[in-house]
Amino acid sequence: MHQIDPEMKACMDACHECHVTCLHMAMNHCLEAGGRHAEPQHMKIMADCAQICAVAIDFMARKSEHHRHICRECAEICRACASSCEGLDGMEDCVAACRKCADACDKMAA
Template identity: 85%
Template sequence: MHQMNPDMQACMDACHECHVTCLHMAMNHCLEMGGQHAAPEHIKIMADCAQICEVAIDFMARKSSHHQHICRECAEVCRACAASCESLDGMEDCVAACRKCADACEKMAA
């Protein structure tokens, strides 16, 4: 069996954590809180973040030659999501997951 590059595995793990955290927080905490938490632009960036993380995982798992620019885009979306979550109460877990994922994806994109 082929071994996964440890940096790539760490990035995939960070993407998975970010995907699950963003989806869970958006569909539960944010919608329940309402107000700015449920604002369309905030929910959209969280959904974008969850999806690009899933796409990045798939590209890395396949060892696609395109994974670097997907990871670069993932890092950008994760940073935008972290910025959106940062100003809202109770979103610390999402901010942390997004930043960790962005850092890991930037490393993969280099």
């Protein structure tokens, strides 16, 4: 059985947590809260973040030679999502998940 590198596994876990958190918050909390929470630009960055996290997981699981630049892009999008979520009520979990994922992806991209 091939072992997944522990640092890569940690990154995949952080990506998974971010993916689920962003999707859940966008489709539930943000839509229900309305106002600034439901603005198109905010909803789009949350969807982008969830999607790039899922893509990054796939690339790492396959040990794709392209995983480094996918992870670099993922870190950038996660930071943009964290910025968009900052200052909106009840979005602390999302900000934290995005930041943790961005930091983990930076390590993978290095």
